[in-house]
Amino acid sequence: MKRILILLVMLSLVFSACAAEEFRILTTFYPMYILTLNVTENIEGVSVSNMAEQTVGCLHDYTLQTQDMVKIEQADALIVNGGGMEQFMERVLSARTDLPVINASDGIEMEQSIEDGLLNAHVWMDPVLAMTQVKNIADGLAAADPDHGDSYRQNAVAYCARLEALDSTLCDMLKPLEGVRIITFHEAFNYFAERYGMVVAGVIANEPGEEPSTRDIAETCDLVKELDIKTLFTEPQYPATAAQIIARETGASIYVLDPCVSGEESPAHYEAVQMENARILREAFEL
Ligand SMILES: [Zn+2]
Known part of the structure; x- marks a missing residue:
């Protein structure tokens, strides 16, 4: 019995150590996921998961799923596109005020949507605006996880160089x-x-x-x-x-x-x- 107890204590220590080591980044949907994969590429101790299932399109009319709630609960930082794309999350985020929310569109001026009172949030489709999003993601992550700050920023510089080349080809x-x-x-x-x-x-x-x-x-x-x-x-x-x-x-x-x-x-x-x-x-x- 005593041995089992010791084993259990050891196991729980191992698990809590693992949980503490990994910085868990959650993105709301596919474009933010891809940009973030680039910002976090080859950085140890950082994981990225995506909230909305990959088959979902934009988040218009999206409703939170049970597994999304679990991911939000476990996340150390959340990356959103902003501009109202994640409006459905406001209530759930108010329950996790400790979670750093990184708005990738910080400083990007969005135009009005054809839908009344909304903004057109599809800024990632312009590679130049996507570069701003990449920089915002890297800065936000560096603030939330300073241990990997330099790596996030270096990756962002490298990815932005690729996006710049893409823009010039396009x-x-x-x-x-x-x-x-x-x-x-x-x-x-x-x-x-x-x-x-x-x-x-x-x-x-x-x-x-x-x-x-x-x-x-x-x-x-x-x-x-x-x-x-x-x-x-x-x-x-x-x-x-x-x-x-x-x-x-x-x-x-x-x-x-x-x-x-x-x-x-x-x-x-x-x-x-x-x-x-x-x-x-x-x-x-x-x-
Ligand atoms: Zn859309």
């Missing part, structure tokens, strides 16, 4: 598309379009969590005809049903652009997705 690839008007599935591409000189003339879904209404679809059809738009862009995370109806009605063709809200658990995935988006855009405009 600039070259998309230069011929300056001024073109595009219609996207939801307002996830506004910042991306602005960076590379394109104009989002309209969106198919005003509220991405819901199917567009018959009226929305009719309005988009009118817009496509009025502006003589030849291509519609859907997103892999959402059904293309409405786009197919509009395409049939107007003769426009459909291409898929990825807002990078789901995908591989690979630090390089954001860059891969953006390169593919640029390639698809060029293909859609027959370049």
Whole structure:
């Protein structure tokens, strides 16, 4: 009996030591997860987990799951996109006032959403704004976990250099598309379009969590005809049903652009997705 007790005490010591050693970072959804994987790459004693399941798109209409509550309870720092994307978390976070919440969009001025009273929070889609997010994440983590502060910042510098190279490649690839008007599935591409000189003339879904209404679809059809738009862009995370109806009605063709809200658990995935988006855009405009 005594031996078992000693063993139990030893085991609990080992477990508490493990728990104390690891700095557990929680991200709210995929884009924050990928940026954070880069900021924490090859740093020992730091773990990153993602809250929303990878298959979820943006967090519009997301509701907290039981496993999310467990992850929030265990986290040492939380990384959010901000701009209202994580509005559903406000109540649960008020119960954990000790948890450092790092707002990746600190200092980024967001534009108004087409949804009343909301901001368009899809800033990660502009690689230059993503660099600001990376710096904010690194600074926030360095403050919450000073032991690894230098490593976070060094990783952020290296990743930002890659994002800068990505931006310059995208600039070259998309230069011929300056001024073109595009219609996207939801307002996830506004910042991306602005960076590379394109104009989002309209969106198919005003509220991405819901199917567009018959009226929305009719309005988009009118817009496509009025502006003589030849291509519609859907997103892999959402059904293309409405786009197919509009395409049939107007003769426009459909291409898929990825807002990078789901995908591989690979630090390089954001860059891969953006390169593919640029390639698809060029293909859609027959370049
Ligand atoms: Zn979205």
